[in-house]
Amino acid sequence: MTDKFLQAAIDEAKKGYNEGGIPIGSVIVYKNKIIGRGHNKRVQNGSAILHGEMDALENTGRLKASVYKECTLYTTLSPCSMCSGTILLYGIPKVVIGENKTFMGEETLLKSRGVELIIANNQECQDLMTKFIAEKPDLWNEDIGE
């Protein structure tokens, strides 16, 4: 059974897909509670920076460093350089990743800085991205700077 927090991130990803956007979702968990959630808003907001993880962090709002250091970030896809850099900036110690088969982010960098990564190998995450990439390859390439 899918972890309830990863499921919440998947629900965000599906919401993005249904809006015509890029189906990547994320939630921020603190003390076993979701304190922020979001999904990629490139299409919806014309945004260059609102990847799923960034949208979740923005929706969470301003936090003290001490709070981030007790958070877990859930994301449906392996985090890109931008989102990984943000995880490092705030010292988020643990990241649960839905899948890294359709895109491999900066996992090596994150691990080298001591971030704990859990790869869920979730089939629903992978199927959703595979479908999206086949449907809108140009949009996907734009999102990852390719």
Add this chain to the structure above:
Amino acid sequence: MTDKFLQAAIDEAKKGYNEGGIPIGSVIVYKNKIIGRGHNKRVQNGSAILHGEMDALENTGRLKASVYKECTLYTTLSPCSMCSGTILLYGIPKVVIGENKTFMGEETLLKSRGVELIIANNQECQDLMTKFIAEKPDLWNEDIGE
């Protein structure tokens, strides 16, 4: 004399300071023209992700990868992990940095990935940050996750 593009980033930083915010500014230059500008909006927008560089990229809007790869990013301060990760995501090849004395960002990582860095050692950038950090140390620590 200060480079006109760095001066535009400094003007953004001063605007931020005058709004009661964190005085870091940035501009994006493409084919010798500013195509986007911004400044840190933590205070103004209650934002956890709008550092100066991120605000400039967001204000620039969606671009194709081929455009980013011909851009230069100007920033008044050495870019943190988040902003450096974003530079890497989009393959921005050159970054002009006002100063790195009050804060040293991910310059080693950027250089190791082939990004050209020019450190201007600009006194106005350094004075503005020094004054701000002395005035609002807690706000500054929040911005850099410390």
